[in-house]
Amino acid sequence: MAETEKIHLSKKDRLAVAWRSTFIQGSWNYERMQNGGWAFSMIPAIKKLYKSKEDRSAALKRHLEFFNTHPYIASPILGVTLALEEERANGAPVDDVAIQGVKVGMMGPLAGVGDPVFWFTVRPMLGALGASLAMGGSILGPIIFFLAWNIIRWGFMWYTQEFGYKAGSKITEDLSGGVLQDVTKGASILGMFVLAGLVQRWVTIKFLPIVSTVQLDEKAYIHWDELPSGSEGIRLAFEKVNAGLSMTAEKVTSLQDNLDQLIPGLAALLLTFLCMWLLKKKVSPILIILGLFIVGVVGHYFLIL
Amino acid sequence: MSIISIVLVILIAFLAGMEGILDEFQFHQPLVACTLIGLVTGNLEAGIILGGTLQMIALGWANIGAAVAPDAALASVASAIILVKALGAESISIKDAVSSSIAIAVPLAVAGLFLTMIVRTLAVPIVHMMDSAAEEGNIRKIEWLHISAVCMQGIRIALPAAALLFIPAETVQTALESMPEWLTEGMAIGGGMVVAVGYALVINMMATKEVWPFFILGFVVAAISQLTLIALGAIGVALALIYLNLSKMGGSSNGGGGNSGDPLGDILNDY
Numbered sequence: 001m002a003e004t005e006k007i008h009l010s011k012k013d014r015l016a017v018a019w020r021s022t023f024i025q026g027s028w029n030y031e032r033m034q035n036g037g038w039a040f041s042m043i044p045a046i047k048k049l050y051k052s053k054e055d056r057s058a059a060l061k062r063h064l065e066f067f068n069t070h071p072y073i074a075s076p077i078l079g080v081t082l083a084l085e086e087e088r089a090n091g092a093p094v095d096d097v098a099i100q101g102v103k104v105g106m107m108g109p110l111a112g113v114g115d116p117v118f119w120f121t122v123r124p125m126l127g128a129l130g131a132s133l134a135m136g137g138s139i140l141g142p143i144i145f146f147l148a149w150n151i152i153r154w155g156f157m158w159y160t161q162e163f164g165y166k167a168g169s170k171i172t173e174d175l176s177g178g179v180l181q182d183v184t185k186g187a188s189i190l191g192m193f194v195l196a197g198l199v200q201r202w203v204t205i206k207f208l209p210i211v212s213t214v215q216l217d218e219k220a221y222i223h224w225d226e227l228p229s230g231s232e233g234i235r236l237a238f239e240k241v242n243a244g245l246s247m248t249a250e251k252v253t254s255l256q257d258n259l260d261q262l263i264p265g266l267a268a269l270l271l272t273f274l275c276m277w278l279l280k281k282k283v284s285p286i287l288i289i290l291g292l293f294i295v296g297v298v299g300h301y302f303l304i305l
Numbered sequence: 306m307s308i309i310s311i312v313l314v315i316l317i318a319f320l321a322g323m324e325g326i327l328d329e330f331q332f333h334q335p336l337v338a339c340t341l342i343g344l345v346t347g348n349l350e351a352g353i354i355l356g357g358t359l360q361m362i363a364l365g366w367a368n369i370g371a372a373v374a375p376d377a378a379l380a381s382v383a384s385a386i387i388l389v390k391a392l393g394a395e396s397i398s399i400k401d402a403v404s405s406s407i408a409i410a411v412p413l414a415v416a417g418l419f420l421t422m423i424v425r426t427l428a429v430p431i432v433h434m435m436d437s438a439a440e441e442g443n444i445r446k447i448e449w450l451h452i453s454a455v456c457m458q459g460i461r462i463a464l465p466a467a468a469l470l471f472i473p474a475e476t477v478q479t480a481l482e483s484m485p486e487w488l489t490e491g492m493a494i495g496g497g498m499v500v501a502v503g504y505a506l507v508i509n510m511m512a513t514k515e516v517w518p519f520f521i522l523g524f525v526v527a528a529i530s531q532l533t534l535i536a537l538g539a540i541g542v543a544l545a546l547i548y549l550n551l552s553k554m555g556g557s558s559n560g561g562g563g564n565s566g567d568p569l570g571d572i573l574n575d576y
Contacts, residue, residue, distance in 0.1 A: 061436070293491075300487055
C-alpha cells in the first residue's frame with residue numbers, strides 16, 4: 001500500500017475548483033439548493049482522484065447531496081472536502097458519512113458569518129461609497145465598487161479554500177475557537193455604526209408645512225428697496241447678510257426646521273424604525289416599498305412632503 | 306440605437322441575470338449594470354447617475370431567510386433601458402429621466418421576483434437529470450446541465466430586456482412625458498424614503514443589545530457633514546477593534562480569577 005504513488009491535487013486543480021465555485025449557485029433549486037453547483041465545483045478534483053467509472057459515479061452522487069451556505073463561505077468547506085477526498089483516494093478510511101458530516105457541520109455555523117460580513121457590512125458600505133460618487137456623475141463610483149468588491153471576494157475565496165485544504169479535517173476544531181465570533185461581532189459593530197450614518201445621510205424626508213411665521217424687527221432684515229442700485233447695492237447686501245441680517249421680513253419656521261433642531265435626520269431615523277417594526281410584524285418589504293411610494297405621491301400632492 | 310448597442314445591452318442583461326443568482330461579480334447591482342448599459346449606448350454619465358441613485362435604494366436588498374427582497378437585476382437593466390430611450394427626446398433633463406425611470410423600475414423589480422421563483426423551481430428537474438447522469442458517471446452531462454441552469458437565469462433578464470428594447474422610443478417618451486409633475490416628484494420623494502427599507506432589513510438582521518450603542522454613535526457622528534463615508538468607516542473599524550480587544554481583556558481575566566483586569570474595580574474592591 002505504501003509503495004503505491006500518492007495522488008495529489010496540484011495547485012492548478014485547486015485553482016480550477018476555486019474558479020468553478022464562482023458558479024456554485026448556478027443551479028440553485030428548491031429541493032437541494034446548491035447541490036448541483038457543489039458537484040460542478042468538485043468535478044476537477046473528482047476527475048484527478050478517481051479513474052474508474054464506478055468510483056467517479058459514487059463520488060458524483062456523494063456530492064449531489066443537499067448543500068446550502070453563503071456562496072463565498074463554500075470555499076473553506078470545499079478546501080476541507082478536497083483534503084478529505086484526497087485522503088480517501090489514497091486509501092484512507094474516509095467514508096461518505098464523514099464527508100457529508102463535515103459539509104453539513106461547517107455550512108451552518110459558517111453561513112452565519114457570511115451574511116453579516118458580506119451582505120450587511122461590506123456590500124452596503126462599498127455600495128454607498130460608490131453610489132455617492134456616482135450620483136455626482138463620477139465614473140470612479142462604479143469602478144471602485146466593482147474592483148474593490150471583486151478583489152476582496154476572490155482573495156477571500158482563494159485563501160480560505162487553501163486554508164481549508166491545508167487544515168483538512170482539523171479545521172472543525174479551529175472553528176470552535178473565538179475567531180468566528182470575533183469576526184461576526186466586529187462586522188456587526190462596524191455595520192451598525194456605518195448603517196446609522198447612512199440612515200442619517202441618505203434617507204430623505206422633508207416636511208413642508210410651516211409651523212410659524214414671525215414678523216421680524218425693523219432692523220433685523222434687509223430693506224431691499226432702500227439699497228443703492230448696481231454693484232454697490234450687491235456689495236452692501238452681502239455685507240448685511242454677513243452681519244447676520246435676514247433676507248426676508250418674516251422668519252419662517254417649517255416643521256422640518258424644528259425637527260432638525262432636535263437632531264438632524266430625526267425624521268429619517270423614525271422612518272427607519274417604523275420600517276424595522278413593520279418588517280418584524282412580517283409585513284413584506286415589497287409592500288412597504290410600494291406603500292412608501294404611495295405616501296410620497298399623496299404627501300406631495302397635498303403639499304405635506 | 307445601433308444593432309451593436311442592442312446586442313451589447315442584451316448581453317449585459319444576460320450577465321446581470323446570471324449574477325442575480327450567482328451573486329459573485331455583482332454585474333446585477335445597479336451601480337455596475339446601469340453604468341455598463343449607459344456606456345454601450347453612449348449615455349455614460351446618465352447611466353452612472355442612474356446607477357448611483359438606484360444603488361442607494363437597493364443597498365440592503367439581499368435574500369435572507371424568509372424575507373425576499375426585490376430583484377435588483379431586472380430593476381437595473383429595465384430602468385437603464387428606459388432611461389436611454391427617454392434621453393432620445395430633447396425636452397427631458399437627465400435628472401427628470403432618472404427619477405421617472407426609477408419610478409418604473411421598482412414595480413418591475415417586484416415582478417422580477419416571480420421570474421426568479423419560477424426559474425428556481427425549473428432547476429429542480431435539472432438536478433434530477435444530474436442524479437441520473439451521476440449514476441452513469443457522465444461528468445460531461447452534469448457540467449452541461451449546470452451551465453444550462455446558469456444560462457436559464459441569464460435568459461430570465463435578457464428576454465424582458467429584449468422586449469423593452471423593441472418598444473419604440475417614442476412610446477416610452479410620450480408615456481414618460483404624460484406623467485404629471487405631482488406623480489414624478491412624488492415618486493422621487495418616495496424614492497428618498499424607500500432607502501430606509503433596505504437599511505431596516507439589514508439592521509433587523511444585525512441588531513443585538515450589544516451593538517445598539519454603536520448605532521447611536523454612528524447616527525450622531527454622521528451629522529458632522531465634513532466627515533466622508535471613508536472617515537465614518539475608519540471610525541467604525543477603530544471602534545470595533547477597541548471593543549473586541551477590551552472585551553477580550555475582561556473575558557480572559559475573569560477566567561484567571563484573582564486579577565479582574567479592571568484596575569478601578571480592584572481598587573474599589575480592596576477599599
